[in-house]
Amino acid sequence: MSTIRPEAGTSRWAVAADQFRRWLDGDASALDELVRTLTPVLWQVVRAYGLDRHQVEDVVQSTWLTLVRKRDTIADPQAVSSWLTTTARREAWRVSRVSGKLLPVEHEDLARETEVSPGADTNVVAADERDRLWATVSHLSARCQRLLRIIAFDDRPDYAGIARDLRMPVGSIGPTRGRCLAKLKELLAINSGKDQS
């Protein structure tokens, strides 16, 4: 699980890079295409910060306005997706700070963060696998949910920035991500065992 790259996502990043290059070359319609390709991704990344829908729309919009203004500063067109997600995360973090939606500072051992005990309320009666996954993810800690959602929608996750946003040491992002996924699998296994009994 150490080098996960979304398969569908890989082509999305390549498509975005191509659209961005065409726009830089003077094809105005390529910007519209780029907006269509990556706005759903930006929505997901910013939603991970716990902002309400109006705030997320605001952050997504200002991310695009920033791209148009700063397009000349993007040295590597191939990296346009990660430039956009990084800009959106920075903005989401700022908005979450002023509106009091930051996660609390980490005081306890990180391992405890992922200790979610599957009590009676996690008895997931899932119609299908995705229902089960959706229900189970909601039992992970807020930090786990946020970290997994950010990484799942990032072409080249910027661990230093993510660490600052989640108020965690940069070296613990990788291990925490591993623990969050492991905990998720464990909960899924428990719930699937319950369904069969």
Next chain:
Amino acid sequence: MNSDLQLTQLAEMWEERDPMPVDLVDRVLVALALDDLDAEYEMLHLIERSRDLVGTRSVAEAVTITFAAGEFTVMLHVSPTTPGQCRVDGWVAPAQPMTVKIVQPSEQRTVRVDATGRFSIADLAMGLTRFVLETEEDEPGRQPKSFATPLVELS
């Protein structure tokens, strides 16, 4: 699925269960179209959007929207008047002489902020709107400063 759980599956789940609003792409495109690239402005950020509770159900609800950038704040109180139109009462803090440009897809207009930091527009069309606020040159040599809200839906 448990043994080979991938982030891709999680990504698909979030896209299905918490998708972006269907009109978000269009709003972004309108915002880009209404952006004045020559203007140097500071982006204002949405702090809060709340619906006011009113006594009678027949009265359309008013909305209060607050934006800020650093120490600068602007609060917009939007109350529906006739169908498709609204009145906007605005308040900036700190109070200072400013002009407010109201940018909509179909029209643009300008009003002034008074000495107490208030401004109002009595008959504004509902819909996607952007507010651009510019300070006046109150001291010789001091550069005016501009602030712009994102595109907001007046409704």
